[in-house]
Amino acid sequence: MPSDSALHQRRRALTEGExxxxxxxxxxxxxxxxxxxxxLKIADADLGEYVCRTGRPVTxxxxxxxxxxxxSSDTAEGQTMTxxxxxxxxxxxxxxxxxxxxxxxxxxxxxxxxxxxxxxDTFHWLLDHSIGFNRFVMNQLNERLGQFxxxxxxxxxxxxxxxxxxxxxxxxxPVLYPGVGEVLRITQQELAYLVGxxxxxxxxxxxxxxxxxxxxxxxxxxxxxxxxALRTQTLFR
DNA sequence: TCATTAAATTGTT
DNA sequence: AACAATTTAATGA
Numbered sequence: 001m002p003s004d005s006a007l008h009q010r011r012r013a014l015t016e017g018e019x020x021x022x023x024x025x026x027x028x029x030x031x032x033x034x035x036x037x038x039x040l041k042i043a044d045a046d047l048g049e050y051v052c053r054t055g056r057p058v059t060x061x062x063x064x065x066x067x068x069x070x071x072s073s074d075t076a077e078g079q080t081m082t083x084x085x086x087x088x089x090x091x092x093x094x095x096x097x098x099x100x101x102x103x104x105x106x107x108x109x110x111x112x113x114x115x116x117x118x119x120x121d122t123f124h125w126l127l128d129h130s131i132g133f134n135r136f137v138m139n140q141l142n143e144r145l146g147q148f149x150x151x152x153x154x155x156x157x158x159x160x161x162x163x164x165x166x167x168x169x170x171x172x173x174p175v176l177y178p179g180v181g182e183v184l185r186i187t188q189q190e191l192a193y194l195v196g197x198x199x200x201x202x203x204x205x206x207x208x209x210x211x212x213x214x215x216x217x218x219x220x221x222x223x224x225x226x227x228x229a230l231r232t233q234t235l236f237r
Numbered sequence: 238t239c240a241t242t243a244a245a246t247t248g249t250t
Numbered sequence: 251a252a253c254a255a256t257t258t259a260a261t262g263a
Contacts, residue, residue, distance in 0.1 A: 187246060200251095203248065219246065219257050 011041035014116065018042060021065050022116060023089055023178045027132030039122040045069075045109040052093070052103045060117035063091035064179070067113020068186060070194060073105045083151060085110065085194045087171055087186070089179025094137050097123050110190050143175045160197055164205035165214065165233035167195045172224050185221045209233075 019025055019037065028036060042065060045051055051062060051069060069086040083105065086092060096103055097120050109115075118126075126133040147170055154166045168191075171177065171184055188206065192199040206222070209215045214230050216223040224230070 188248095189246080199247090200249085207248090217247090 011043040011117070013037075014040050014042050018065050018114070018116065021088065021179055022063060024091070024133060024136040027136055028126070028130055029132075032126060032130045032133070036118065036122060036126065039119050040116055042114055042116045045113045045115050047109055047111050049109045051107040051109065051115055053106050054104060055102050057102050058093065058096050058100060058120050060119055061091065061093050061097045061123045062107065063116045063118075064088050065114040065116050066179075067115075068110040068190060069113060069115070070108050070110050071105050072108065080106075082194055082196065084147065085167075085171055085186070085190075087177045087180045087184060089177045091140065094123075094140060098127070098137075110193065111187075139175065143173065147173065147176065160195075160201050161205040161208050162233050163195055163197070164191070164202055165209055165230045167191070168209075168215070168222065168224075169227060169230035169233075172227055172230070183218065183221050183223045187220055 014022075014037070019040075022040075025033060025036065045067070052060075054074060064086050066088055068088075069090075071083045071086055071092065072080050073083065074080055086107070092107070093103065100120060127137065150166065150170060154163055154170075157163045157166070168184075171186070172180060174180070188202050189199050191206075192202040195202065197205075206215065206217050209230070210217050212229065214224075214226045214233070216225055
């Protein structure tokens with residue numbers, strides 16, 4: 001039985017390299033960096049393990065250092081709906097952290113991942129003291145808003161090829177997920193879970209996208225060739 | 238470091 | 251859902 005409390009018992013301080021993987025760290029002044037570094041913890045989340053659950057009070061603001069997480073929510077009917085994947089470089093929960101409310105979604109590891117956590121109190125301290133941090137959070141909120149609107153559009157698409165293309169485009173978002181780069185480490189099975197299609201169908205869609213020159217399929221990952229093509233994927237092009 | 242083996246991932250039916 | 255083919259990771263000499 002995976003639980004998020006287990007995560008708390010396996011945390012440790014960050015290494016130099018892991019600090020470099022945190023996109024907002026270099027925006028801070030030396031004093032602010034020291035404060036953040038004192039508080040930052042990192043933990044390994046195993047496959048299927050929950051990083052946070054709906055309804056739990058916010059204790060940390062989380063970021064993905066390595067791996068892949070899934071953001072989902074349980075509907076009133078008891079169904080699980082997946083919002084998005086969170087690849088390396090992605091930070092989430094700032095909305096709820098700011099209001100000190102409870103998490104509004106579940107975050108589950110799609111594979112073994114390294115997750116960094118900043119305590120809410122430190123998060124607030126940084127908001128009160130650092131202009132650079134504020135800019136980062138504001139930019140993050142703005143970018144995510146755009147992504148959620150796009151996610152709604154994706155949900156209405158019936159064509160699987162287009163759904164896969166648009167979902168991929170959002171995972172390759174360089175603002176929200178600066179850790180991804182040219183190659184996104186994701187298996188076709190993981191992508192299938194995120195998009196809500198069978199692996200076969202995802203494989204077919206990826207092959208189609210590759211033949212269009214939008215992406216390149218690699219073992220255990222995907223390389224973007226033309227991000228714009230992914231974003232503007234339509235029928236009969 | 239290299240060769241062998243196991244495990245993971247992909248492509249196809 | 252099941253299968254074979256391919257790629258990577260792990261193991262040990």
